[in-house]
Amino acid sequence: MINPNGNSDATAAMVEQAQNMLGPNVRVTGKTNTQAPTLLATPADMQLAEQGVLALGLQAAQALTDLEKTGAIIIAAFSDPGLSALRAQVSMPVLGIGESAFLEAATQYGRFGIVTITPDADFLASFSARATALGISDQYCGARVTQGNAQALLANPALLDAALSAAITESMMDGAQAIILGGGPLSAAAARLQSQFDVPLINPVAAAARAAFKD
Template structure:
């Protein structure tokens, strides 16, 4: 049986459980999933300083988890520590932002982001540029209100995100919209079911990408 570890760079055990459940739901039964939660930091990453501060914890958790895992997911939309962790372990590692942008841009589609964290908007644009998708990225649309309070109220969160999704599609010309945030994972999954709009759920994107990379690694090892 293959084993995946979900690394939560924030300190919320409830968020870890939610994200781990979402990963488990989209993977085959022969893949086990375990979650790890940061021991220090913040319950929700809201700005670049907090994102940078989470990198050390991601590396510590990831290096420890890699001893018994076949793949790792860095489950924060800012992908903190993704590249250093890849360089430190010998197994596939994926991040939510990178994986969702790869899926969203497939076939030359234009994509936007709907999220709750205004202070991280610049980092999303930088990520799109680093992946070679700057010409396909239509920008980020934000919800109104305090991000943490909104994230704690599922109905309000889904309603606010649905408005941001519609703005991204109708005003920005996106073909598909990413719901940007690990803690927004359940809302993203619900919106995919509720809206006719094309929605990308980053946790599902990362899970699918990691499974593919693990399969490719097995094929290469057996060649």
């Protein structure tokens, strides 16, 4: 599992989520892109993320080949930086948590929305572009952004959960039958908040883990 940003704590948390999902017969290891900032927010950040994903992914693929092990690579950022480039250069499955969450939401639940803490207009526009590219644009009913500073929310789980809950309620009013929490660092909140809502809250990390080993 490659975390395209530089937050090693987030890497450890996402690895734990994936490991719990997959069980003891699969070993999940994490790699952090230390060349990128802890939150990807600008085009320059995304370029660093893509470069890091490609380098770490090629290293991981070679290591598995050398050990004669089978496996998959998961890119653990919602925008899936470097996904296409890495897929083109390795023979093993490469999954992005964003793409996996989109496909799980659309195929299993119908209409879906996204809740995120990142207000960047290009980032939000990429959701519609992703839905169109995957052929599920008719099922995508838009994104809602939390109120408050993203870094401050990530530093305070109680504030984060409150902000996410408000945005989830807004997404339900948009007609979402399932809601993706759009960001690797938000994944754990899906389990914390699920009991408060009747619609499924999709953890992108868990969705990618399920997709990687669904067979």
